[in-house]
Amino acid sequence: MKERGRKTFFLGVLLLISCNPEKPIDQNEKCSPKELKQQKAEDYDEHQFFEDLKPATLDELIDIIEKSNLIMAYNWNGNSGNPAIVNEYIIDAYGKLDDSAKKGITLTLQQKKQWIELLSDTTNYYGFTGDCFIPHVAFVYVSEEKVIGQSNVCFLCSGIKSTPKFEKGLSQNGLEKAKAFCSSIGLQIIDIHSTLSH
Numbered sequence: 001m002k003e004r005g006r007k008t009f010f011l012g013v014l015l016l017i018s019c020n021p022e023k024p025i026d027q028n029e030k031c032s033p034k035e036l037k038q039q040k041a042e043d044y045d046e047h048q049f050f051e052d053l054k055p056a057t058l059d060e061l062i063d064i065i066e067k068s069n070l071i072m073a074y075n076w077n078g079n080s081g082n083p084a085i086v087n088e089y090i091i092d093a094y095g096k097l098d099d100s101a102k103k104g105i106t107l108t109l110q111q112k113k114q115w116i117e118l119l120s121d122t123t124n125y126y127g128f129t130g131d132c133f134i135p136h137v138a139f140v141y142v143s144e145e146k147v148i149g150q151s152n153v154c155f156l157c158s159g160i161k162s163t164p165k166f167e168k169g170l171s172q173n174g175l176e177k178a179k180a181f182c183s184s185i186g187l188q189i190i191d192i193h194s195t196l197s198h
Contacts (some may be wrong), residue, residue: 007095020133022115027194028145029064036193050093050163052165054164054165055166055167056165056166056168057166058063058119058120058122058166060164060166061119061151061162061166062116062119062120063142064141064149064164065112065115065116065119065149066116067141067142067143067148068112068141068142068143068148068149069142069143069196070106070140070142070143071106071111071112071115071139071140071141072104072106072107072138072139072142072168073101073104073105073107073138073139073140073182073185073187074090074101074102074104074105074137074138074139074187075101075102075136075188075190076090076098076100076101076102076135076136076137076138077090077098077100077134077135077136081091081152086134088133088135088152088161089138089150089152089161089163090138090140090150090152091140091150091163097140101114101138102111104140105185105186105187107139107185111185114181115139115181118174118177118181120147120150121174123171123173123174124170124171124173124174124177124178125168125170125171126159126168126169126170126171126174126176127168127169128158128159128160128167128168128169129156129165132153132154132156133154133157133158134156134157135152135153135154135159135160135161136153136154136155136156136183136190137152137153137155137187137189137190138150138151138153139151139153139154149162149163149164150152150162150163153170153178153182155175155178155179155189155190155191156173156179156191157169158170158174162176162193170186179191181195
C-alpha cells in the first residue's frame with residue numbers, strides 16, 4: 001500500500017512539473033487547455049509581425065516563389081471597422097491563415113509566371129517606409145502542402161511586405177501593373193478610391 005502511495009505521489013509531482021506554465025510547452029506534453037491557450041496567446045502577440053526576421057533580397061523571395069508548387073491569392077483584412085486590429089501578414093508566424101481571408105484563388109502556371117515577372121522587375125519598386133500598411137490582397141506560396149512564403153499588398157499605400165522578409169513600395173508603374181494583374185485573376189482592388197470602413 002505504501003509503494004502504491006509513493007508511486008501516486010511521484011506521478012503527481014511529475015505532472016505538476018510538466019505543466020509548469022513558465023516552461024515552454026511541447027506538443028506532446030499533457031497540460032490543461034487553459035494553460036496551452038495562455039501560452040499560445042502570449043507567443044502570438046510577440047511574434048505575429050515577423051519583426052525578428054532577417055531581411056531578404058529580392059532574389060531570395062523570387063527563389064521561394066519559383067520553388068512553390070501552389071500559389072493561392074486572397075482578399076483579406078476587409079471592413080473590420082478598426083485599423084488598429086488589422087494584421088500585416090495573412091499567415092502568422094505559426095502558419096495560421098487570418099480569419100478574415102476570403103476563399104482563395106489558385107494561380108495557374110501562366111499566372112505564376114506573370115506574378116514572378118512583375119515582382120522581379122526592379123523598376124516596379126521605390127523606397128517604402130511602411131508607416132500605414134493595411135493590405136487587402138495576399139499571395140501565399142506553398143510547397144508540398146507547407147507554406148514557404150507570402151506577399152501582402154496594400155494598394156492604399158502602395159506597399160508590399162513578404163516573407164522571406166522583403167518590404168518595398170510599388171512605383172506608379174508597378175502599382176498599375178499589380179492592380180491590373182490582381183483584377184485579371186479575380187481579386188477585389190481596395191485603394192484610395194474605395195469605400196472602406198477603415
